[in-house]
Amino acid sequence: MSGNPKDRPAEAEDPFQMFAGGVAGDSALMLDCLVEEYSRMGYGADEILELFESPEFLATHALRGLFGAEATRDRVHAVLSRCRVLRVRTSALPPENPFPCRGS
Amino acid sequence: MPEVYNWQLGRSMSYPYEESHSDRQFAFVFNINRCIACQTCSMACKSTWTWSRGQESMWWNNVETKPYGGYPQGWDSNLLSMLEEANPGGQKWGYQDDKEREWPYGSFEGMTIFEAAERRRLEPQSSRALGYLPSDEEWRAPNMHEEVAHGPVQREGDRPGTAQLPEHRVWYFYLQRICNHCTYPGCLSACPRRAIYKRKEDGVVLIDQSRCRGYRKCVEACPYKKAMYRPTTRTSEKCIACYPRLEGRDDAITPDGTPIETRCMSACVGKIRMQGLVKISEDGTWAREPEHPLYYLIRERNVALPLYPQFGTEPNGFYIPPRWVPRPYLEQMFGPGVKDAIEQYACPDRELLAVLQLFRATQRVLFRFEIEEGPKVAEVEVTMPDGKKKTQEIFNDTARGFDANGKEVACVTIEEPTWERPKEHLNSI
Numbered sequence: 001m002s003g004n005p006k007d008r009p010a011e012a013e014d015p016f017q018m019f020a021g022g023v024a025g026d027s028a029l030m031l032d033c034l035v036e037e038y039s040r041m042g043y044g045a046d047e048i049l050e051l052f053e054s055p056e057f058l059a060t061h062a063l064r065g066l067f068g069a070e071a072t073r074d075r076v077h078a079v080l081s082r083c084r085v086l087r088v089r090t091s092a093l094p095p096e097n098p099f100p101c102r103g104s
Numbered sequence: 105m106p107e108v109y110n111w112q113l114g115r116s117m118s119y120p121y122e123e124s125h126s127d128r129q130f131a132f133v134f135n136i137n138r139c140i141a142c143q144t145c146s147m148a149c150k151s152t153w154t155w156s157r158g159q160e161s162m163w164w165n166n167v168e169t170k171p172y173g174g175y176p177q178g179w180d181s182n183l184l185s186m187l188e189e190a191n192p193g194g195q196k197w198g199y200q201d202d203k204e205r206e207w208p209y210g211s212f213e214g215m216t217i218f219e220a221a222e223r224r225r226l227e228p229q230s231s232r233a234l235g236y237l238p239s240d241e242e243w244r245a246p247n248m249h250e251e252v253a254h255g256p257v258q259r260e261g262d263r264p265g266t267a268q269l270p271e272h273r274v275w276y277f278y279l280q281r282i283c284n285h286c287t288y289p290g291c292l293s294a295c296p297r298r299a300i301y302k303r304k305e306d307g308v309v310l311i312d313q314s315r316c317r318g319y320r321k322c323v324e325a326c327p328y329k330k331a332m333y334r335p336t337t338r339t340s341e342k343c344i345a346c347y348p349r350l351e352g353r354d355d356a357i358t359p360d361g362t363p364i365e366t367r368c369m370s371a372c373v374g375k376i377r378m379q380g381l382v383k384i385s386e387d388g389t390w391a392r393e394p395e396h397p398l399y400y401l402i403r404e405r406n407v408a409l410p411l412y413p414q415f416g417t418e419p420n421g422f423y424i425p426p427r428w429v430p431r432p433y434l435e436q437m438f439g440p441g442v443k444d445a446i447e448q449y450a451c452p453d454r455e456l457l458a459v460l461q462l463f464r465a466t467q468r469v470l471f472r473f474e475i476e477e478g479p480k481v482a483e484v485e486v487t488m489p490d491g492k493k494k495t496q497e498i499f500n501d502t503a504r505g506f507d508a509n510g511k512e513v514a515c516v517t518i519e520e521p522t523w524e525r526p527k528e529h530l531n532s533i
Binding site: 025026027029030032033034036037038040041044045051056057058059060062063065066077080081082083084086087088089090091 | 430
């Protein structure tokens with residue numbers, strides 16, 4: 001197939017054809033990096049595992065589907081055991097109420 | 105066409121209008137590494153601005169799965185291939201000098217969308233910027249088939265009898281996109297009615313609805329496809345950077361009149377977004393403000409990079425590239441600064457780590473930060489882009505953020521990291 005993709009005719013027998021090509025990638029590295037990111041934000045093992053369990057979070061949930069629940073849990077614990085959970089403390093500042101009642 | 109200077113390309117380029125710059129520029133940084141596609145930003149924008157008739161397929165903020173998807177479908181690969189056709193083999197970056205701040209990504213030797221259009225000027229129906237009009241089908245279904253539609257994990261044989269969706273490997277990243285409020289907007293350059301303008305005070309690009317006649321030249325010319333046509337009003341619409349919030353003029357939201365972040369930024373669950381208003385010099389370059397969090401991330405450290413800078417519009421949206429993606433793909437998307445950006449981000453030093461804590465620490469737009477240094481509290485091991493491990497030092501530092509009035513509105517302290525109890529010892533005392 002040649003020419004610009006926008007000019008290609010639709011193919012009735014192949015309606016789900018992907019637009020982009022595949023790129024070599026490492027699913028395990030993706031999982032490790034995501035766990036590290038959330039550990040930097042102060043998420044512990046339980047909170048991170050919730051991200052993998054909830055279908056609302058597509059990336060993490062799909063990784064759980066790929067590796068399986070048990071292997072995902074092991075991998076999350078393995079990453080956290082070396083990178084640890086970074087704790088941050090937000091100090092009290094003047095209260096920020098974005099929607100105060102008018103006249104209050 | 106007049107010549108204008110594009111600092112992201114490291115050179116001057118052709119643009120249909122003379123160079124003119126705003127006093128400040130709306131800009132933002134999105135940290136791709138943290139996004140898990142909850143789409144809260146998309147819904148925050150949609151429920152605020154594009155919930156009416158005729159706006160059903162209009163997503164001013166969208167999050168798409170790369171490398172498989174796009175909204176409209178194939179927007180970037182289509183334009184990249186058109187540029188390649190216009191300049192076969194010539195879309196390359198040249199010399200890069202990291203120490204030269206005026207052209208931090210090197211010099212782009214290829215053709216921008218304006219230069220490619222200029223070459224075709226003699227052809228009939230030529231436009232001022234190379235582009236195309238996506239079809240209705242390409243607009244209709246954001247996120248369609250971008251990844252496998254996983255429901256709750258089920259046992260084999262439990263799959264309901266619905267249509268079989270196409271599947272590919274579980275590996276991707278998410279690209280969050282709003283209008284880049286470009287310095288040299290493609291949409292503005294193409295409008296035959298001059299209905300599109302860039303505000304002097306904050307660089308926000310808007311469409312004057314009273315002048316727009318719906319020719320859709322802006323939709324065709326915007327390389328990021330962020331100008332969208334609304335059939336019920338027969339005009340085009342686009343992201344307005346939530347300017348009522350940005351102006352701080354709604355006393356119900358900001359009684360003290362300070363700028364507040366856009367809806368998509370303030371709703372972000374993963375804390376991936378930070379926006380700001382950076383100061384622009386008379387020559388169009390960013391005025392030096394090393395204490396401004398966006399200037400620090402984008403110009404001082406080069407850790408956040410523009411999306412497809414080679415298109416030539418000087419976009420003001422910047423991205424911290426994801427660590428787990430092969431370099432050639434990222435370099436096509438963010439230019440040659442990718443390697444340096446990821447190396448820094450993967451193992452951030454104490455200053456960078458402190459500034460990163462300010463993401464989503466407040467709804468107020470930050471204009472300045474300060475770091476109060478504390479003692480070293482730990483060393484942790486992190487994964488580098490090549491999969492190797494490196495030791496990162498953690499300091500008990502405090503990052504403070506200040507609003508437009510110079511008032512402290514965010515204060516985040518990094519504390520000693522905690523160990524997670526290993527799984528086999530969960531119940532031990």
